[in-house]
Amino acid sequence: MSQKPSEHLLAALEKIVGPKGALRPGPDQAPYLKEWRDKFQGATPLILRPASTLELSEILKLTYEADVAVVPQGGNTGLVGGQIPHPGGDEILISLDRMTHIRAVDTDNNTLTVDGGVILAEVQKVATDHNRFFPLSLASEGSARIGGLLSTNAGGTNVLRYGNAREQVLGLEVVLPDGTIWEGLRGLRKDNTGYDLKDLFIGAEGTLGIITGAVLKLQARPRDHAAALVGLRSPADAIALLAQARAAFDQALTGFELMSRRGLEFVIASFDDARDPLAAPHDWYVLLELSSTDQPGTLSPRLERFLADVLQEGLIADAALAASDQQRRDFWDLRERFSEAQKPFGGSIKHDISLPASKIAEFLERANDLVAKACPGIRPVPFGHLGDGNLHYNLTQPEDMDKQAYLDQWPQISRIVHDLVSEMGGSISAEHGLGQLKRDEIKRYKSEIEMDLMRRIKQAFDPKGLMNPGKVV
Amino acid sequence: MSQKPSEHLLAALEKIVGPKGALRPGPDQAPYLKEWRDKFQGATPLILRPASTLELSEILKLTYEADVAVVPQGGNTGLVGGQIPHPGGDEILISLDRMTHIRAVDTDNNTLTVDGGVILAEVQKVATDHNRFFPLSLASEGSARIGGLLSTNAGGTNVLRYGNAREQVLGLEVVLPDGTIWEGLRGLRKDNTGYDLKDLFIGAEGTLGIITGAVLKLQARPRDHAAALVGLRSPADAIALLAQARAAFDQALTGFELMSRRGLEFVIASFDDARDPLAAPHDWYVLLELSSTDQPGTLSPRLERFLADVLQEGLIADAALAASDQQRRDFWDLRERFSEAQKPFGGSIKHDISLPASKIAEFLERANDLVAKACPGIRPVPFGHLGDGNLHYNLTQPEDMDKQAYLDQWPQISRIVHDLVSEMGGSISAEHGLGQLKRDEIKRYKSEIEMDLMRRIKQAFDPKGLMNPGKVV
Numbered sequence: 001m002s003q004k005p006s007e008h009l010l011a012a013l014e015k016i017v018g019p020k021g022a023l024r025p026g027p028d029q030a031p032y033l034k035e036w037r038d039k040f041q042g043a044t045p046l047i048l049r050p051a052s053t054l055e056l057s058e059i060l061k062l063t064y065e066a067d068v069a070v071v072p073q074g075g076n077t078g079l080v081g082g083q084i085p086h087p088g089g090d091e092i093l094i095s096l097d098r099m100t101h102i103r104a105v106d107t108d109n110n111t112l113t114v115d116g117g118v119i120l121a122e123v124q125k126v127a128t129d130h131n132r133f134f135p136l137s138l139a140s141e142g143s144a145r146i147g148g149l150l151s152t153n154a155g156g157t158n159v160l161r162y163g164n165a166r167e168q169v170l171g172l173e174v175v176l177p178d179g180t181i182w183e184g185l186r187g188l189r190k191d192n193t194g195y196d197l198k199d200l201f202i203g204a205e206g207t208l209g210i211i212t213g214a215v216l217k218l219q220a221r222p223r224d225h226a227a228a229l230v231g232l233r234s235p236a237d238a239i240a241l242l243a244q245a246r247a248a249f250d251q252a253l254t255g256f257e258l259m260s261r262r263g264l265e266f267v268i269a270s271f272d273d274a275r276d277p278l279a280a281p282h283d284w285y286v287l288l289e290l291s292s293t294d295q296p297g298t299l300s301p302r303l304e305r306f307l308a309d310v311l312q313e314g315l316i317a318d319a320a321l322a323a324s325d326q327q328r329r330d331f332w333d334l335r336e337r338f339s340e341a342q343k344p345f346g347g348s349i350k351h352d353i354s355l356p357a358s359k360i361a362e363f364l365e366r367a368n369d370l371v372a373k374a375c376p377g378i379r380p381v382p383f384g385h386l387g388d389g390n391l392h393y394n395l396t397q398p399e400d401m402d403k404q405a406y407l408d409q410w411p412q413i414s415r416i417v418h419d420l421v422s423e424m425g426g427s428i429s430a431e432h433g434l435g436q437l438k439r440d441e442i443k444r445y446k447s448e449i450e451m452d453l454m455r456r457i458k459q460a461f462d463p464k465g466l467m468n469p470g471k472v473v
Numbered sequence: 474m475s476q477k478p479s480e481h482l483l484a485a486l487e488k489i490v491g492p493k494g495a496l497r498p499g500p501d502q503a504p505y506l507k508e509w510r511d512k513f514q515g516a517t518p519l520i521l522r523p524a525s526t527l528e529l530s531e532i533l534k535l536t537y538e539a540d541v542a543v544v545p546q547g548g549n550t551g552l553v554g555g556q557i558p559h560p561g562g563d564e565i566l567i568s569l570d571r572m573t574h575i576r577a578v579d580t581d582n583n584t585l586t587v588d589g590g591v592i593l594a595e596v597q598k599v600a601t602d603h604n605r606f607f608p609l610s611l612a613s614e615g616s617a618r619i620g621g622l623l624s625t626n627a628g629g630t631n632v633l634r635y636g637n638a639r640e641q642v643l644g645l646e647v648v649l650p651d652g653t654i655w656e657g658l659r660g661l662r663k664d665n666t667g668y669d670l671k672d673l674f675i676g677a678e679g680t681l682g683i684i685t686g687a688v689l690k691l692q693a694r695p696r697d698h699a700a701a702l703v704g705l706r707s708p709a710d711a712i713a714l715l716a717q718a719r720a721a722f723d724q725a726l727t728g729f730e731l732m733s734r735r736g737l738e739f740v741i742a743s744f745d746d747a748r749d750p751l752a753a754p755h756d757w758y759v760l761l762e763l764s765s766t767d768q769p770g771t772l773s774p775r776l777e778r779f780l781a782d783v784l785q786e787g788l789i790a791d792a793a794l795a796a797s798d799q800q801r802r803d804f805w806d807l808r809e810r811f812s813e814a815q816k817p818f819g820g821s822i823k824h825d826i827s828l829p830a831s832k833i834a835e836f837l838e839r840a841n842d843l844v845a846k847a848c849p850g851i852r853p854v855p856f857g858h859l860g861d862g863n864l865h866y867n868l869t870q871p872e873d874m875d876k877q878a879y880l881d882q883w884p885q886i887s888r889i890v891h892d893l894v895s896e897m898g899g900s901i902s903a904e905h906g907l908g909q910l911k912r913d914e915i916k917r918y919k920s921e922i923e924m925d926l927m928r929r930i931k932q933a934f935d936p937k938g939l940m941n942p943g944k945v946v
Contacts, residue, residue, distance in 0.1 A: 195676070
């Protein structure tokens, strides 16, 4: 059982990091204690901002000895409250925001070694500066930090081609709950010498240790891109199109995003510069993107031929090929505005789910039916990374309903959606993790055997339960 | 502490699998008890060949209750003795060779669900039958089984483009040491709902549980290939060529194999139909292969232009482009005959190591010096998957030395090589695992912290130490 930290301990911890690295309660603490969607608000007697792995190690030696709990935090962009301490105010918050060194660039090995506090956009920039590409990319890349991104196994827009955050990592440095440092910063593509510790820390949301360093894989820099906005009749047709696009383009297929007509209409209504991309309206749209290291201009003609073929087959109803990089970005803007465009239309109940691609059409049909029965007039706005089987199944409120009355139904509606996802072999948290938000809910869907294995790992790595307690497991 | 199985237990175990599924000591046991390189010979009172996951679960419930140890085995193609019971004869051997069902093919989700005992070549065939591609490929694919391949995180010839066995898996079914079944057969590309159990079982060499089923990822089937045999001056030039080929071809680069002149001469001397591929001899060779889903005939001209450029730059000395699929296979034959071609030249001390690509040139120089000092006249024959940083650093004996006297030096020579690998941030087992062979040696190279974490996992999953004891950790 963790203890309330004594004033003596707090003073000793402050001494480790110096005055720049410690924040007592007050306005300076505010940005660290609130999650940006406003779902979680925490409290802490002390925020520590160590400048090095060694400082962090010293911190955890003391907290471990004193049985005091800690909460690690990267860029505070998580969506499930994993990075926010509990309101009780007994947990020390440890921010990585001063551990921002690029430790090494190895272009022959295509690796980059960084501190856990480096911001994702900075990693992308360093890769580009060395004529390489770091593919992890998501909306919060300007503030999300590598340690947090790995601890949550972040997804984003490039998963189809490059995989999740997990796939971008060759090695890790982790400070364990008792302050010992696991030095696993290997730059190896093959290493079969025992259990895969790295992948255990990745996605553990800081409950097994704190990721302070990582060896990241760099990729060849794409030189050519092509994109099209495709109109279709149904999600089933979109899945068939995905299969054909995979067979034709393989790893050059870097984006395959599904959008519903209603969502597109919300975007067009919400943004002055948004235009209907095709002459006639269609029930469904796919944004299809190709990228490769080929000569610029190689992919667009290939995509054009492909689209002509599937149009002739009747698999798609219409398509617009991006004629320029600007038009390609415009297509992405449509897609990226989907979340924000829902705001003017009232409350939105959101789900971050995944399914086998083969189940998505059936899921959408059944889910739309079920939620309409539970809340007549509800407006589903599904969209997402269809190529990864990942849907943001967002549900906008009925037109004439009170927003709060609608949002009050979140638990019941989510229960319906998650039960169906689980029945169909899907996941109730595709990208965002469990954190505080889904920690209890997951028990409904995971077998007792799996929960037990997870608890055994937690017990093995953090026997005192001091590392981000009350999160995940 | 595990116990000797009683006759009563043996009879009960036999009853679970029926007469076809049980082998008592005798000639029928022989193929299961000997590793093919003849390094390990085991003994067991009973070999069990369950026909289903439920039978295996029943078996482990009984062995767990009786504190009896078990050794799981796939196709018995492992090279480090992980699948061979100890000679003491107290361990029950469990073979997966009757669990050979293809459970499901899902072409829309690009997945294949199989029993743990399915042979790799069969998986490849099913994929091809459905116009898909399963990329895991290695010399023993005609007998290696999926459960064993995943338990050892097998590598092979397609790692550069598709990753190790680990990367081919979306979900697992595992029978735990006490017989409970973990049903983790998910077909999801994104699922952030807790600790990554799957990757813990993959590569654990059957010490945490027995993999009885897997959801495997299928890939688009390549239609176009191109290959070249390139002559170069040095491994450093080969690394520079690798960087340029990556930038030019990205994921279309599917093979990048390094070969030394001496090895090539061994092949030419050992095989009647092997020819020197280039007009003049070169100190080093690279076999470079491209594959893609493009129209057949697209890649060869691209490769030709690339080679012309690097020839003009002076980075390579000569190159032969494969003019046909037959010639491409001939190039691969040269490479694949490297191991066998060493036999007529006497004893060979072998290493399966990996390093960051950026360190390989330096490693070869230093290692060759060190082993020549330890054993004058020793003949290094390094070759391997340079694109993965994986070298088979094989050392043929001096010309005029007694074979056994040379092989007796294996421990000293390997110590020199592995110490250098470790110093340079490499791995002493890139592909093959630890098993019995390297279980003690790894303690010299892994930190006590890492060994401790591995032991904690073993303790958490297999508290009685009954699951493949004396392997890995």
